[in-house]
Amino acid sequence: AVNMQRALKSASLYDFIDMLALIVDYSMKDSKVKFITEDQEHILTDPEVPFDHPYITFKIISRKPTLEYKPIAREEIVECDEHNEQRYGTVFGQKFDCIIQFNIFASENRVANKVMETFEELIISYAGYFKEQGVRDLYFKEQITDTDYNNFRETLSVRNIRYYVQIEKLTVIFNRRID
16 A cells, blocks of 8 residues: 555554553653552552552453454455565454543542643653554543542542543464465
């Protein structure tokens, strides 16, 4: 395809999370923000662990196919293998609509609001990078008060924001000769 815009690679939902975690760790280093998984949230309520910096966790609310219930052929490709022989293949793709909830924990409201604003600005700033790396679409969906986090609210300021992320899983299947 001539002059067609393409991502450099395909990105899974977890590739997106990993990219975002790196960006948060690097860009929010001054605020000492830690990006952790939902499985590590228990440390936030552990009285033995001092709460001296903000945390961001994530939870995948949903991931479902976008109008394509199975992978669809996207294009035919020709590639040279290690023996310099051509092999033909087909690229199959399937799009997924995902809702990800990010949970921001801080010791006080002012800090939680500042971390949330900075986090939202980071996602906007790096949207082009995410798309270049294979994320199809990304935008803010809503801010909610998730009642699952009420026990955290007794001692911490908590913000829950959700983002829509569309990814496309690409798989290459090469045609092989039957011996």
